[in-house]
Amino acid sequence: MSDFVNGFWAWYVTVIVVASIAYCVWVLWSNGKVKFNPGNTTGHVWDGDLQEMNNPLPKWWVGLFWITIVFAIGYAFLYPTLGTSGGQLGWTSAGQHAKEGEKLKALIAPVYEKFKGMSVEELAKDPKAQLIGDRLYQNFCSQCHGADARGGKSFPNLTDSDWLGDGSAAHIKNTIANGRMGVMPPMAAAVGTSDDVRNVAEYVLSLSGSASDPVKAALGKEKFAACAACHGADGKGNPAVGAPNLTDNIWLHGFGADFIVKMINEGKTNVMPAQQSKLTEDQLHVLTGYVWGLSHPSK
Ligand code: HEC
Ligand code: HEC
Numbered sequence: 001m002s003d004f005v006n007g008f009w010a011w012y013v014t015v016i017v018v019a020s021i022a023y024c025v026w027v028l029w030s031n032g033k034v035k036f037n038p039g040n041t042t043g044h045v046w047d048g049d050l051q052e053m054n055n056p057l058p059k060w061w062v063g064l065f066w067i068t069i070v071f072a073i074g075y076a077f078l079y080p081t082l083g084t085s086g087g088q089l090g091w092t093s094a095g096q097h098a099k100e101g102e103k104l105k106a107l108i109a110p111v112y113e114k115f116k117g118m119s120v121e122e123l124a125k126d127p128k129a130q131l132i133g134d135r136l137y138q139n140f141c142s143q144c145h146g147a148d149a150r151g152g153k154s155f156p157n158l159t160d161s162d163w164l165g166d167g168s169a170a171h172i173k174n175t176i177a178n179g180r181m182g183v184m185p186p187m188a189a190a191v192g193t194s195d196d197v198r199n200v201a202e203y204v205l206s207l208s209g210s211a212s213d214p215v216k217a218a219l220g221k222e223k224f225a226a227c228a229a230c231h232g233a234d235g236k237g238n239p240a241v242g243a244p245n246l247t248d249n250i251w252l253h254g255f256g257a258d259f260i261v262k263m264i265n266e267g268k269t270n271v272m273p274a275q276q277s278k279l280t281e282d283q284l285h286v287l288t289g290y291v292w293g294l295s296h297p298s299k
Contacts, residue, residue: 010084017081021072028065031057105280112282115289120169123289125298133290136283140275141291149294154253154270159294162250166239167295173288179274182242186267190226200224201260207235207247212257 004010034040034056044052056062079087086092115129123129138147144155151157156164164182165171191197199220204227205212224235230243237245244252253259253268279287 014082115286120289120292124293129286133286136287158291161295164242169292172291177276179272182270184268188265191223196223197261197264201257204246204260208249
């Protein structure tokens with residue numbers, strides 16, 4: 001009961017619990033005063049001769065009912081039930097979850113023992129490590145990067161050789177563990193007028209050999225200086241700040257002059273949440289081998 005956002009709900013639950021138990025006690029107690037009497041009818045008769053009697057309930061049934069009441073009172077004191085008290089046992093669902101998690105980790109540790117000393121390259125070739133890596137991937141990564149790891153709009157493809165970071169095993173491991181946040185600030189003010197923004201967009205298109213307006217692109221080239229700090233003077237990107245290569249034909253967030261204008265005007269913040277708390281160190285290692293292997297097929 002101590003996890004509610006305010007005190008009201010703890011007392012709301014307490015009142016319902018106490019009132020329900022008190023009501024059950026009263027019903028049992030008041031019915032206990034009824035004595036057995038063959039002539040004790042309620043006066044209701046059905047089907048000619050079927051009479052409704054008012055006799056005491058069987059003792060075994062009443063006994064069971066009292067036991068449930070004693071159980072409820074005991075439970076209310078031992079477990080979080082009454083008010084904001086956590087109960088005498090100090091039990092919490094989060095605590096139990098953590099304890100069971102630890103038990104499970106200990107249980108699976110031997111499975112990973114053999115992978116501990118293996119390099120990422122070796123893991124990528126080991127069929128069993130790949131099988132486990134695939135399960136981990138489907139569990140923790142596929143909802144964003146896709147079941148085939150080819151990503152989607154704003155979610156990077158993990159099977160190609162185009163990376164926001166440097167694509168090394170260390171980059172992959174670090175990203176899985178700590179997540180990452182790609183930030184491009186809105187750049188319109190640094191570029192100039194809306195015509196300047198449009199011209200830079202045409203220039204960016206020309207970098208990858210995409211169809212673009214050559215006059216505007218030529219005008220935009222100079223203004224690209226505002227972008228060079230992150231994307232490099234040649235537009236080939238910079239893994240240290242996570243700025244993608246603009247000269248290839250791989251687009252993470254969209255494509256075309258209008259999309260690039262929007263990127264320049266609004267910027268972009270793209271976040272991958274850290275996964276560390278969900279994985280053991282051993283699982284992280286095997287998963288890194290699996291993801292590295294996706295873009296480094298051994299055949
Ligand atoms: C909630 C969605 C989400 C989940 C879950 C997720 N990712 Fe990501 N991941 C992203 C986004 C978004 C990015 C791009 C971040 C950026 O733009 O900097 C990313 C980036 C990455 C990168 C860096 C790609 C590059 O080009 O440098 C790797 C590697 C990666 N994820 C692997 C994984 C793995 C492995 C898992 C499972 C353990 C996972 N991700 C789970 C959303 C997610
Ligand atoms: C402060 C660093 C920084 C500057 C300056 C910057 N960018 Fe970016 N840009 C980024 C980052 C980081 C990303 C990737 C965001 C992400 O992780 O999704 C990005 C992404 C993009 C993309 C999307 C690429 C894709 O594949 O979808 C385009 C287009 C782009 N930038 C163009 C520009 C242009 C044009 C300029 C100059 C007007 C510029 N950027 C200036 C950091 C920067």
